[in-house]
Amino acid sequence: MAFSSLIVRTRSACKMIDEIDKHLLNDFQRGFPLCSRPYLEVANRLGIDENEVIGRLSRLKDSGHVSRIGAIVKPGSIGASTLAALQVDEDKIEQVASYINARDDVNHNYLREHDYNMWFVLNTSSKAALDRAVQEIEEATGLQVLVLRMLKDFHLDLGFDLKWHS
Amino acid sequence: MALLEQDYLILEALQGGLPLVAEPYKVIADQLGMKEAFVLERLNDLLNNGTLKRFGVIVRHHELGYRCNGMCVWEIPIERIDEIGHAFSQYDFVTLCYERNKRFPDWPYNLFCMIHAKDRAHVLQHVDQLVRENDLADVKRDILFSTRRFKQRGARYNDCRPAHVSLQRAAQ
Known part of the structure; x- marks a missing residue:
């Protein structure tokens, strides 16, 4: 009894995001320091020490709040990519999803409410490789792929304001 | 806005995220046989020339x-x-x-x-x-x-570099 309540408490503690976490999540989505000791620089700005920054970011990564500290590449500047969709029958969704998810050239895959219900992003080395991937998917699933190429990217992506106070 | 051969390798090395250690760029540089200052300079250039939209914490909404x-x-x-x-x-x-x-x-x-x-x-x-x-x-x-998220991760660029670029070559 005591043991299970301890587990519950530990779990809820893991989910807690405090003020410093909020700053780490919100304030460093762009302009991450490009210097030898970037976490020290972050630490100085937040008034904590370097190890704490590293520890907190590790924890936020483990809890899934942070995907990674990394680069967002402008679409189209490396390789070839596209948004694509399939119309999958209800009873085939699991099967088709596991095939799509297992592909190394797919980085996002969502089920959405529409006749075109499976939406994924394909990332390949070249236009030719992209065409080949589409053909492979059509052969493997027996479905026609709706290929929606990006023509123009309007969004600057300055990060996402998490609006903690709203 | 042509990318240097080394840029592909740097972005590839960063795919899993910047290491959470005191000198993360040095770790990446050492892996690639490059100088830390070079890695920092390239990231800076890629941001300035618009190849990268941003570099920082990527949150999961x-x-x-x-x-x-x-x-x-x-x-x-x-x-x-x-x-x-x-x-x-x-x-x-x-x-x-x-x-x-x-x-x-x-x-x-x-x-x-x-x-x-x-x-x-x-x-x-x-x-x-x-x-x-x-x-x-x-x-x-x-x-x-969206009703289900099957997969969400950053794009992988492993196969995106030109065929003649390899880790060995860049390290020379």
Whole structure:
């Protein structure tokens, strides 16, 4: 009894995001320091020490709040990519999803409410490789792929304001 | 905006995220047989020339309470697409905004924007605001709410570098 309540408490503690976490999540989505000791620089700005920054970011990564500290590449500047969709029958969704998810050239895959219900992003080395991937998917699933190429990217992506106070 | 051979390797090494150690760029540089200062200089250049949109903490919206994502698609008259695309990008609830090709007969939509919010009602409110403030009442649109996330990760660039670029070569 005591043991299970301890587990519950530990779990809820893991989910807690405090003020410093909020700053780490919100304030460093762009302009991450490009210097030898970037976490020290972050630490100085937040008034904590370097190890704490590293520890907190590790924890936020483990809890899934942070995907990674990394680069967002402008679409189209490396390789070839596209948004694509399939119309999958209800009873085939699991099967088709596991095939799509297992592909190394797919980085996002969502089920959405529409006749075109499976939406994924394909990332390949070249236009030719992209065409080949589409053909492979059509052969493997027996479905026609709706290929929606990006023509123009309007969004600057300055990060996402998490609006903690709203 | 041509990429250097080493740029592919640096971005590849960063795919899993900047290491969470005191000198993370040095770790990446050592892995690649490059100098830390060079890695920093290249990242700086890639940001300045627009190859990278940003470099920093990449959060997962769903885990942070933005549980609802609606992909809102619009059939915008071609003469208004730049105006509307730029206008949509200014809203902070819009997290992506692309013009894409139409595919007739069944896909008439040419503008896509992704809206992340706490729930469906908020997404709908945001869409209403876009319609109202941009005079889009007569424009055909649809919202595709996500019901399951099967896979979400950063793009992998392992195979994107030119065939002649290899780790051994860059390290020389």
